[in-house]
Amino acid sequence: MAPALLLVPALFGLAFLLVPLLGLVLRAPWGELPAQLGSPEVLGALRLSLVCATAATALSLLLGVPLAWLLARSTFPGKRLVRALVTVPLVLPPVVGGVALLVVFGRRGLVGEHLHEWFGVSLPFTTGAVVLAGTFVAMPFLVVSVEGALRAADVRLDEAAATLGASRWVTFRRVTLPLVAPGVAAGAVLAWTRALGEFGATITFAGNFPGRTQTMPLAVYLAMESNPEAAIVLSLVLLLVSVAVLALLRERWMGGASR
Amino acid sequence: MRRRAGGTGRAWRTPVAVALVSGLAVAACSAPDQDVAQVGETSRSAVVFAAASLTEVLTELGAEFERGHPGTSIDFNFAASSALAQQIAAGAPADVFASASPEPMDQVVDLDLVAEPPVIFAANRLQIVVPSGNPGGVTGLADFADPDKVIALCAPAVPCGGAAREVLELAGIDAKPDTYERDVRATLTKVRLGEVDAALVYRTDVLVAGDEVRGVDFPESERVVNDYPLAALAEASDADLASAFVDYLRSPAAEDVLRTAGFDVP
Numbered sequence: 001m002a003p004a005l006l007l008v009p010a011l012f013g014l015a016f017l018l019v020p021l022l023g024l025v026l027r028a029p030w031g032e033l034p035a036q037l038g039s040p041e042v043l044g045a046l047r048l049s050l051v052c053a054t055a056a057t058a059l060s061l062l063l064g065v066p067l068a069w070l071l072a073r074s075t076f077p078g079k080r081l082v083r084a085l086v087t088v089p090l091v092l093p094p095v096v097g098g099v100a101l102l103v104v105f106g107r108r109g110l111v112g113e114h115l116h117e118w119f120g121v122s123l124p125f126t127t128g129a130v131v132l133a134g135t136f137v138a139m140p141f142l143v144v145s146v147e148g149a150l151r152a153a154d155v156r157l158d159e160a161a162a163t164l165g166a167s168r169w170v171t172f173r174r175v176t177l178p179l180v181a182p183g184v185a186a187g188a189v190l191a192w193t194r195a196l197g198e199f200g201a202t203i204t205f206a207g208n209f210p211g212r213t214q215t216m217p218l219a220v221y222l223a224m225e226s227n228p229e230a231a232i233v234l235s236l237v238l239l240l241v242s243v244a245v246l247a248l249l250r251e252r253w254m255g256g257a258s259r
Numbered sequence: 260m261r262r263r264a265g266g267t268g269r270a271w272r273t274p275v276a277v278a279l280v281s282g283l284a285v286a287a288c289s290a291p292d293q294d295v296a297q298v299g300e301t302s303r304s305a306v307v308f309a310a311a312s313l314t315e316v317l318t319e320l321g322a323e324f325e326r327g328h329p330g331t332s333i334d335f336n337f338a339a340s341s342a343l344a345q346q347i348a349a350g351a352p353a354d355v356f357a358s359a360s361p362e363p364m365d366q367v368v369d370l371d372l373v374a375e376p377p378v379i380f381a382a383n384r385l386q387i388v389v390p391s392g393n394p395g396g397v398t399g400l401a402d403f404a405d406p407d408k409v410i411a412l413c414a415p416a417v418p419c420g421g422a423a424r425e426v427l428e429l430a431g432i433d434a435k436p437d438t439y440e441r442d443v444r445a446t447l448t449k450v451r452l453g454e455v456d457a458a459l460v461y462r463t464d465v466l467v468a469g470d471e472v473r474g475v476d477f478p479e480s481e482r483v484v485n486d487y488p489l490a491a492l493a494e495a496s497d498a499d500l501a502s503a504f505v506d507y508l509r510s511p512a513a514e515d516v517l518r519t520a521g522f523d524v525p
Contacts, residue, residue, distance in 0.1 A: 125455075225344075226416035
């Protein structure tokens with residue numbers, strides 16, 4: 001039996017985490033649920049959220065896995081600093097990320113100015129901006145997860161492949177990557193959920209327009225001001241998606257391991 | 260629009276509302292909460308929930324009031340009036356509410372949360388705002404229908420968005436905005452940064468932004484005037500201080516400050 005000094009705060013902690021979610025479920029206008037779920041605005045926001053989170057995850061994989069490899073397997077001056085910098089977006093308030101993205105990729109931004117001038121491309125207020133905002137906040141999760149897996153993986157297997165004549169690229173693709181696949185998958189799911197819930201950087205950098213940049217979290221925030229019932233329905237949908245992903249994550253990658 | 264909770268859900272209403280509001284505050288990373296928390300060393304304090312468009316003028320008037328009433332502290336939470344009305348309805352600790360249009364105030368009145376009937380203490384009109392240099396070459400409301408121009412409007416639920424919708428309808432213009440911002444200051448910021456070619460904000464906001472932006476007048480603005488209602492709230496922690504601040508905002512001295520900031524004073 002656990003001592004009361006631990007048990008009581010533990011139960012309060014549990015209640016604090018669960019009661020708000022339970023409240024959301026109890027307070028939901030279940031009768032209106034089908035109508036709300038079928039409305040073009042909710043469907044549009046949900047589709048946009050899913051598409052953008054998936055695209056942000058893909059971009060994170062494309063750039064983040066090589067970055068994780070660089071941090072785990074190579075040596076270069078200032079590596080510790082680089083590793084620390086990579087994790088900055090993890091602890092940065094997302095709205096600060098949005099301001100930073102706007103300052104760099106905005107129409108008058110350091111990079112955005114030239115994109116606009118040379119290619120006529122303007123990123124803010126586009127779906128691409130939502131993906132970039134999601135990638136900015138989500139990629140560090142992937143990098144940290146994959147780097148951890150790479151450090152835990154047995155380097156001797158890579159060395160064996162190299163001894164057998166495999167090039168570094170083939171070794172990476174055929175030996176290293178399959179070895180760390182669970183870490184990559186877990187990182188990808190973490191990144192996906194983080195991108196799905198992204199609010200601050202999105203509303204700051206990508207703006208808010210239904211069907212183009214209005215993701216679920218933005219729709220929840222704005223619905224709260226005009227139609228709280230709709231906000232609760234939208235929140236419920238996000239809650240269900242998150243719980244489903246969590247269940248998937250536990251069974252697939254956490255359940256078997258002793259972690 | 261707003262519905263009261265049904266029988267079974269009532270017991271959950273308060274915890275849910277508190278959870279939602281605190282969640283929103285975290286999600287929005289909103290600085291105003293810090294303002295609310297800053298009680299300081301003074302003995303009496305009042306928290307004023309006020310429309311985003313009142314940010315500078317009320318901050319100035321609050322400081323002026325504190326100077327005239329030593330030992331008091333007036334703290335502010337500035338956001339979209341519609342968001343503030345929801346926060347007050349959910350039990351946020353507010354002593355005074357100043358809204359940028361009657362609808363959010365009506366919601367608070369309908370819930371019996373005002374101490375006295377609201378009074379109109381200021382009025383405001385929309386103006387087109389463009390970045391300095393006017394990169395989009397915007398000359399009037401008609402440019403808002405041009406899909407090639409980057410246009411920001413306030414979200415329809417917030418007062419400046421409602422007013423924008425009204426003037427665009429009056430002018431018969433089918434606007435093609437690129438973003439609906441969460442309050443008038445977020446809209447103004449997009450213009451200040453030069454990220455949009457034009458937006459509709461209040462005249463007073465154009466004055467606040469100074470040289471970074473330019474205001475463009477249009478005839479329909481005269482026909483859509485936003486009244487700003489003001490009321491002390493029923494659950495004020497210090498009812499005397501709340502009503503003293505409300506009275507102060509209607510004093511000739513405060514009216515001068517409001518006029519200087521570009522507001523109409525009834």
